[in-house]
Amino acid sequence: xxxxxxxxxxxxxxxxxxxxxxxxxxxxxxxxxxxxxxxxxxxxxxxxxxxxxxxxxxxxxxxxxxxxxxxxxxxxxxxxxxxxxxxxxxxxxxxxxxxxxxxxxxxxxxxxxxxxxxxxxxxxxxxxxxxxxxxxxxxxxxxxxxxxxxxxxxxxxxxxxxxxxxxxxxxxxxxxxxxxxxxxxxxxxxxxxxxxxxxxxxxxxxxxxxxxxxxxxxxxxxxxxxxxxxxxxxxxxxxxxxxxxxxxxxxxxxxxxxxxxxxxxxxxxxxxxxxxxxxxxxxxxxxxxxxxxxxxxxxxxxxxxxxxxxxxxxxxxxxxxxxxxxxxxxxxxxxxxxxxxxxxxxxxxxxxxxxxxxxxxxxxxxxxxxxxxxxxxxxxxxxxxxxxxxxxxxxxxxxxxxxxxxxxxxxxxxxxxxxxxxxxxxxxxxxxxxxxxxxxxxxxxxxxxxxxxxxxxxxxxxxxxxxxxxxxxxxxxxxxxxxxxxxxxxxxxxxxxxxxxxxxxxxxxxxxxxxxxxxxxxxxxxxx
Numbered sequence: 148x149x150x151x152x153x154x155x156x157x158x159x160x161x162x163x164x165x166x167x168x169x170x171x172x173x174x175x176x177x178x179x180x181x182x183x184x185x186x187x188x189x190x191x192x193x194x195x196x197x198x199x200x201x202x203x204x205x206x207x208x209x210x211x212x213x214x215x216x217x218x219x220x221x222x223x224x225x226x227x228x229x230x231x232x233x234x235x236x237x238x239x240x241x242x243x244x245x246x247x248x249x250x251x252x253x254x255x256x257x258x259x260x261x262x263x264x265x266x267x268x269x270x271x272x273x274x275x276x277x278x279x280x281x282x283x284x285x286x287x288x289x290x291x292x293x294x295x296x297x298x299x300x301x302x303x304x305x306x307x308x309x310x311x312x313x314x315x316x317x318x319x320x321x322x323x324x325x326x327x328x329x330x331x332x333x334x335x336x337x338x339x340x341x342x343x344x345x346x347x348x349x350x351x352x353x354x355x356x357x358x359x360x361x362x363x364x365x366x367x368x369x370x371x372x373x374x375x376x377x378x379x380x381x382x383x384x385x386x387x388x389x390x391x392x393x394x395x396x397x398x399x400x401x402x403x404x405x406x407x408x409x410x411x412x413x414x415x416x417x418x419x420x421x422x423x424x425x426x427x428x429x430x431x432x433x434x435x436x437x438x439x440x441x442x443x444x445x446x447x448x449x450x451x452x453x454x455x456x457x458x459x460x461x462x463x464x465x466x467x468x469x470x471x472x473x474x475x476x477x478x479x480x481x482x483x484x485x486x487x488x489x490x491x492x493x494x495x496x497x498x499x500x501x502x503x504x505x506x507x508x509x510x511x512x513x514x515x516x517x518x519x520x521x522x523x524x525x526x527x528x529x530x531x532x533x534x535x536x537x538x539x540x541x542x543x544x545x546x547x548x549x550x551x552x553x554x555x556x557x558x559x560x561x562x563x564x565x566x567x568x569x570x571x572x573x574x575x576x577x578x579x580x581x582x583x584x585x586x587x588x589x590x591x592x593x594x595x596x597x598x599x600x601x602x603x604x605x606x607x608x609x610x611x612x613x614x615x616x617x618x619x620x621x622x623x624x625x626x627x628x629x630x631x632x633x634x635x636x637x638x639x640x641x642x643x644x645x646x647x648x649x650x651x652x653x654x655x656x657x658x659x660x661x662x663x664x665x666x667x668x669x670x671x672x673x674x675x
Contacts, residue, residue: 489647506566
């Protein structure tokens with residue numbers, strides 16, 4: 148049928164028709180529909196936030212901007228909670244001095260509601276973390292983090308919380324990466340129980356407490372989040388962290404959200420809850436860019452002023468780079484980078500060892516540093532752990548075993564912190580091959596690796612004592628030497644060179660396809 152009349156008049160006719168139809172709806176039915184209106188609970192998500200200042204030369208992130216966004220959104224959506232999916236105490240430039248106190252001050256000012264323990268919360272040991280928990284105005288969660296001496300949750304934090312909004316109760320529980328036991332410093336008295344077993348215990352308790360919607364606040368790998376969704380019935384949404392990668396996925400019908408690091412963006416997840424049953428009717432979400440276009444909350448300036456002296460101290464110039472420095476986490480954990488080469492070179496040069504060796508996860512700036520002046524903040528942002536260097540003597544066969552460990556979990560999409568960046572040597576690997584067969588064509592100083600020969604290897608104490616699965620190195624003989632911190636070795640190399648230009652030069656050859664080279668990564672349809 149051909150329509151007649153102008154678009155404006157057709158619109159008027161449609162409006163009249165809709166009004167007539169609404170008039171025919173019984174008043175009782177409309178009242179029933181109004182009673183069943185959804186209660187909207189807004190979850191604001193950030194994760195892996197190590198510094199309160201903006202990153203990317205001030206262009207992205209910054210908790211003063213997060214504070215502004217939180218206030219604006221809470222003004223429009225009163226049932227709002229700000230959640231942190233772990234990792235904020237360490238590592239960062241400021242945490243070398245303040246051991247995370249600056250981040251607690253920052254989150255207290257912003258108005259954080261809940262955080263799960265991340266693995267890096269334990270970097271300074273359990274006693275230091277207990278002090279940070281005591282300073283927090285927000286609640287920490289970690290249902291699977293247990294103090295073995297008491298059998299209760301670490302720091303007596305609640306195993307879960309239940310909040311009521313508009314007559315509807317929402318439950319939240321936290322789960323921390325069990326691998327924290329070997330990747331951080333929780334001490335002998337802290338236990339990390341399995342995610343699935345913990346969730347199966349906690350969710351019925353949440354239900355008994357009246358929660359009709361359940362939020363899992365996690366610091367796990369994406370694979371572990373998916374397994375959690377499959378094995379523990381009753382989770383409505385997983386708010387996760389740990390990867391430093393923007394991920395939106397799903398498993399067993401449960402949506403999973405992760406933001407990138409340092410509050411470069413903030414997730415907004417709206418739970419639309421049935422006002423009568425409390426059940427989740429639908430979920431809406433958006434990714435909010437935290438950039439220079441977001442005004443900084445003037446009330447946050449008090450935190451910046453408190454730490455201004457340290458900020459100025461770190462602004463001192465140490466040299467310059469004529470090339471962009473690739474300090475991104477994902478790249479340093481999966482392939483050769485010019486920053487990995489630079490740091491490994493600094494280890495070898497400072498110690499006179501045959502080989503410089505570091506785990507890619509120790510490179511923490513998680514950005515590309517633009518060509519130009521380099522400050523002490525840049526140096527410490529790359530190596531903020533304050534690790535002491537060690538020189539150990541290793542046989543070639545042991546070195547091969549260490550390399551196998553380093554690439555052993557580097558399947559496409561995985562970003563293990565143990566990935567080996569090197570100096571003075573080259574190697575080829577294929578992560579798709581079986582364990583023990585992945586590393587090939589190893590050379591040291593241009594010569595094939597001799598399994599029986601002893602090599603001097605410069606690395607951090609963390610690796611030398613067996614961190615990141617390098618336990619095969621723990622018994623290697625130490626070469627006595629003067630104390631030197633990893634970041635100081637890097638600073639000395641930059642100062643001596645005045646201008647650096649590190650490059651990728653074929654020290655590491657990867658035969659399989661890593662993430663970022665066209666390999667599929669997590670998508671909203673990934674529901675394995």
